[in-house]
Amino acid sequence: MLVDTGACERNVHLCHHGRSEPGCGDCAVRPISVCSVLTLPELDQLEALSQHLTLDKGQTLFGQGEPADFVFNVIEGCLRLTRLLPDGRRQVMGFALPGDFLGLALQERYTVSAEALGHVRTCRFDREDFAAVTEANARLLKSLHDRARFELTLAHDQMLLLGRRTAEEKVAAFLLSLKDRFARIGHNSVTVELPMGRQDMADYLGLTIETVSRMLSRLDRAHSILLVPGGVRLLDQDRLERLAAS
Amino acid sequence: MLVDTGACERNVHLCHHGRSEPGCGDCAVRPISVCSVLTLPELDQLEALSQHLTLDKGQTLFGQGEPADFVFNVIEGCLRLTRLLPDGRRQVMGFALPGDFLGLALQERYTVSAEALGHVRTCRFDREDFAAVTEANARLLKSLHDRARFELTLAHDQMLLLGRRTAEEKVAAFLLSLKDRFARIGHNSVTVELPMGRQDMADYLGLTIETVSRMLSRLDRAHSILLVPGGVRLLDQDRLERLAAS
DNA sequence: CGAAGCCGTTGCGTTGGATCAATGCGCGGC
DNA sequence: GCCGCGCATTGATCCAACGCAACGGCTTCG
Numbered sequence: 001m002l003v004d005t006g007a008c009e010r011n012v013h014l015c016h017h018g019r020s021e022p023g024c025g026d027c028a029v030r031p032i033s034v035c036s037v038l039t040l041p042e043l044d045q046l047e048a049l050s051q052h053l054t055l056d057k058g059q060t061l062f063g064q065g066e067p068a069d070f071v072f073n074v075i076e077g078c079l080r081l082t083r084l085l086p087d088g089r090r091q092v093m094g095f096a097l098p099g100d101f102l103g104l105a106l107q108e109r110y111t112v113s114a115e116a117l118g119h120v121r122t123c124r125f126d127r128e129d130f131a132a133v134t135e136a137n138a139r140l141l142k143s144l145h146d147r148a149r150f151e152l153t154l155a156h157d158q159m160l161l162l163g164r165r166t167a168e169e170k171v172a173a174f175l176l177s178l179k180d181r182f183a184r185i186g187h188n189s190v191t192v193e194l195p196m197g198r199q200d201m202a203d204y205l206g207l208t209i210e211t212v213s214r215m216l217s218r219l220d221r222a223h224s225i226l227l228v229p230g231g232v233r234l235l236d237q238d239r240l241e242r243l244a245a246s
Numbered sequence: 247m248l249v250d251t252g253a254c255e256r257n258v259h260l261c262h263h264g265r266s267e268p269g270c271g272d273c274a275v276r277p278i279s280v281c282s283v284l285t286l287p288e289l290d291q292l293e294a295l296s297q298h299l300t301l302d303k304g305q306t307l308f309g310q311g312e313p314a315d316f317v318f319n320v321i322e323g324c325l326r327l328t329r330l331l332p333d334g335r336r337q338v339m340g341f342a343l344p345g346d347f348l349g350l351a352l353q354e355r356y357t358v359s360a361e362a363l364g365h366v367r368t369c370r371f372d373r374e375d376f377a378a379v380t381e382a383n384a385r386l387l388k389s390l391h392d393r394a395r396f397e398l399t400l401a402h403d404q405m406l407l408l409g410r411r412t413a414e415e416k417v418a419a420f421l422l423s424l425k426d427r428f429a430r431i432g433h434n435s436v437t438v439e440l441p442m443g444r445q446d447m448a449d450y451l452g453l454t455i456e457t458v459s460r461m462l463s464r465l466d467r468a469h470s471i472l473l474v475p476g477g478v479r480l481l482d483q484d485r486l487e488r489l490a491a492s
Numbered sequence: 493c494g495a496a497g498c499c500g501t502t503g504c505g506t507t508g509g510a511t512c513a514a515t516g517c518g519c520g521g522c
Numbered sequence: 523g524c525c526g527c528g529c530a531t532t533g534a535t536c537c538a539a540c541g542c543a544a545c546g547g548c549t550t551c552g
Contacts, residue, residue, distance in 0.1 A: 083406055086491055091406040105398040112402070138384050141391060148394040152351040155401035156358070160329055160337040162408035163452030167509065198530060206409030208510055213531055229518090245332055413539065444500060457539055459501055475548095 023047050027123075032099035032185060033073050037143040049129045055116035061102070064113045071103025071130050077120030078195040081112045082203065092204035094154075095178075095196060098185050103127065104148045117195045162206045170205040171215040173244035175225065175232055193231040269293050273369075278345035278431060279319050283389040295375045301362035307348070310359045317349025317376050323366030324441040327358045328449065338450035340400075341424075341442060344431050349373070350394045363441045408452045416451040417461040419490035421471065421478055439477040 024043040030036055035043065053072075055061060061072065064084060079096040093112050096102055102114060106127070134141050161170055179192045187193070194201075202209045216232070219225045224240055226233040234240060270289040276282055281289065299318075301307060307318065310330060325342040339358050342348055348360060352373070380387050407419055425438045433439070440447075448455045462478070465471045470486055472479040480486060 085410065089410045091409045093402050093405060105395055105402060107399065111399060138387065141387055145387060145391040145394060148391060148398060149351055152394060152398055152401060153353065153357060155398060155405065156339050156351060159339060159401065159404055159408060162405060163337045164331065164335045211509055454540055
């Protein structure tokens with residue numbers, strides 16, 4: 001529950017699309033992004049409005065309270081979405097992975113901050129531009145709506161987790177859900193990478209860093225998982241699923 | 247955290263629209279429902295697909311796990327949306343009031359149960375029928391999408407509340423949010439009706455019934471609120487807002 | 493009018509997770 | 523190789539919320 005040091009780098013690397021780099025047609029995350037429903041001509045139209053933007057670890061894509069002028073597709077890397085209370089308590093609302101769209105829950109201003117947990121590449125659109133395309137393209141709107149509905153069910157799952165699950169259940173459920181998300185974007189393995197730190201997990205699960213660490217140690221001691229540098233190997237997935245049971 | 251007794255009445259009153267009762271054009275919640283964006287001819291089209299359905303206190307509109315064959319507009323009354331864990335732990339995902347649309351977070355099956363907290367009137371659509379109308383009407387889709395996005399921000403607020411707020415803050419925030427919601431549907435008063443029981447509040451806030459009761463008593467003793475039968479009068483809204491601070 | 497339920501409140505002991513405090517460990521810089 | 527830093531782990535203690543139990547008020551029903 002640390003207060004953000006505020007030393008968030010903002011000198012992100014920005015570049016307009018040009019002939020020299022691969023366009024939307026070759027985009028690695030196209031099949032799993034909102035763009036998957038677009039035809040090639042529509043993609044061209046969208047590409048003209050897009051800018052690529054890369055971040056390094058620790059840099060901020062946008063900050064809570066700032067005017068919400070842009071929406072984003074995550075192409076590569078992982079971002080942490082956090083909301084901060086005035087007294088420094090922090091809730092991590094989620095982690096954005098490749099293929100995710102940032103800008104669904106949009107108001108006039110961003111309600112969360114988005115920070116890179118490692119090297120990140122995104123595709124950025126002016127919010128008004130993007131809204132105009134959405135307005136004119138029912139398939140894109142439908143695709144966004146489907147994503148919003150899916151996000152809503154995820155949020156409901158998380159509400160159940162935060163409200164009614166024990167610390168051990170929370171950690172087990174988190175590891176399994178992360179495994180599933182990585183599986184869906186191609187990286188399929190029993191060893192789950194943990195791009196975020198313990199504090200981030202704690203703030204996501206409504207726990208403290210110490211409790212997360214203790215629960216991971218307990219699961220490790222019970223041979224349900226194996227703690228490895230930078231991640232976790234899921235040894236007894238059945239037991240984890242029983243713990244996370246819903 | 248009681249296990250549902252399962253004695254949920256399902257003999258709801260159902261009637262097709264006929265000349266004898268007021269149609270969508272005269273619907274009390276039209277201005278605040280998803281239907282507000284529809285023209286009169288479009289309303290007629292929708293009305294032909296709709297059935298009115300009334301419930302009495304304790305009756306179930308739909309149950310978690312059942313095939314999600316219908317979507318609903320709430321016309322009158324209040325419903326409790328709950329998700330149950332296998333061991334009986336319960337999370338109330340929300341309370342639906344007049345003007346609310348049930349069916350945004352829809353999967354193949356309902357992920358929550360919806361139960362009437364008093365007399366309830368709803369407007370029901372076959373899910374496929376409604377999807378077809380949505381597909382063909384971009385304005386309706388946009389309206390639903392806006393609602394989904396709004397619900398998503400509400401869910402995020404609730405995640406912060408569940409994860410990082412104290413019992414007293416949770417109760418204060420709940421009372422204020424309920425006041426706001428009632429205000430938005432016309433019932434504007436410092437005395438907030440509480441259609442749900444203490445157990446429902448507890449399961450919504452991730453607390454026990456005793457803790458909710460204690461916090462209400464504490465706020466009452468501090469003259470921040472006044473407990474009245476069936477509701478609460480907000481005496482010191484500033485202090486409540488400071489407690490709920492975000 | 494009394495009995496039986498149901499719901500909400502309150503008191504009290506318990507406890508899961510928070511908090512405080514050390515210690516460990518890997519990594520980059522020099 | 524050694525130092526310093528940030529992060530993770532572990533132990534000891536504390537406390538906010540839980541769990542249990544008793545009580546009280548309201549409603550329903552015979």
